[in-house]
Amino acid sequence: xxxxxxxxxxxxxxxxxxxxxxxxxxxxxxxxxxxxxxxxxxxxxxxxxxxxxxxxxxxxxxxxxxxxxxxxxxxxxxxxxxxxxxxxxxxxxxxxxxxxxxxxxxxxxxxxxxxxxxxxxxxxxxxxxxxxxxxxxxxxxxxxxxxxxxxxxxxxxxxxxxxxxxxxxxxxxxxxxxxxxxxxxxxxxxxxxxxxxxxxxxxxxxxxxxxxxxxxxxxxxxxxxxxxxxxxxxxxxxxxxxxxxxxxx
Numbered sequence: 001x002x003x004x005x006x007x008x009x010x011x012x013x014x015x016x017x018x019x020x021x022x023x024x025x026x027x028x029x030x031x032x033x034x035x036x037x038x039x040x041x042x043x044x045x046x047x048x049x050x051x052x053x054x055x056x057x058x059x060x061x062x063x064x065x066x067x068x069x070x071x072x073x074x075x076x077x078x079x080x081x082x083x084x085x086x087x088x089x090x091x092x093x094x095x096x097x098x099x100x101x102x103x104x105x106x107x108x109x110x111x112x113x114x115x116x117x118x119x120x121x122x123x124x125x126x127x128x129x130x131x132x133x134x135x136x137x138x139x140x141x142x143x144x145x146x147x148x149x150x151x152x153x154x155x156x157x158x159x160x161x162x163x164x165x166x167x168x169x170x171x172x173x174x175x176x177x178x179x180x181x182x183x184x185x186x187x188x189x190x191x192x193x194x195x196x197x198x199x200x201x202x203x204x205x206x207x208x209x210x211x212x213x214x215x216x217x218x219x220x221x222x223x224x225x226x227x228x229x230x231x232x233x234x235x236x237x238x239x240x241x242x243x244x245x246x247x248x249x
Contacts, residue, residue: 010038033083034090044091051083052097059108072109073122073131080108084140089147092187093140101136109133138222141194142215146207148191149200163188172196194218 001021008023028046029036035046058080067075084093084101106119122133151159152169163169166181166188176196178189198217201210 009036012038033086044094047087047091048094048097051087052100054083055080055101056104059104063108063111069109070131072111073133076105076109077134080105081134081136084136085143088140088143090144092144092190093137095137098137105136135219135222138218139215141190141218142211144187145191145194145198145214146211149195150207166192168192168195171200194221197221 003022006021006023007029008025009027009029010025027037033047035043035050037043037046062075062080102119109122110117119133122131123135125132148159148163151157152163154160160169166185168188168191172192172195174196176193178192181189181192183189194214194217198214201207201213
C-alpha cells in the first residue's frame, strides 16, 4: 500500500483517529465522483449538493446559446442532467434537490421568459403531442431500483446478502410490507415499496426494456391522486365558449 496515495475515513459511529499506518484521516473522501463521508446521510448530501451546484452553473453557462426549445430539451436530457444519472445509481435522490434543480431546468428551457408551459406538460409523451421531457425524480429512482436489482442477482455479494437479510430478493409482497424495515433505512423501504408493483424481468427481456418498464410504472404511481392545472389560454377560451350562467331578469 502506498501511504502517500492513501486516505483514511472513519465510518459509522467509529470516531477513533489512530494513525498506526501513517495514513492521514479525512472527513470526506471522493472516489469515482462520489463524496463519501462517515454516514449515508452525509454522503448523500455532500455528493448531491456538489452535483446540483454543477448543473445550475452549467445551465447558466449554456443559457446564451441560440437554440430552439426542442434543442434545449434534448440538451437537458442528454447533457445537462448527465451527472445526475451517474450518481443516482449509487445514492438515493433527495427531494430537496428536485426543488433546487426544477427551477434551473425550467428557466433554461424557456430562456427566462414569463410565458411557460409547465414541466408536467412537457413531460407528457410524444404520442400526446408533448416533448417527453424526463422526470428527474422518477428517473433517478428508476436508476437506483435497477442498479439494486442487478446487484441482488449476483450471488455471494455483500449487497445480495444485505438485501436477503431484509427479505428483498425475489418477488415482493403486494401490497408491500415495509414496517419491518427501520425508518433509518428509507432507501430499502422505498425499494420494497416500489418493486412490489413491478414484475421481475424474464430471461428474454432486455435490461433497457426493464428499465423503461420501471420508469413508466413509477410515472403512473406518481400521478395517482394528482391533477395538473390547465394552461391559462385553454382556461380563458373555455370560459368564453361556455354559455352565460346569469339568471334572466
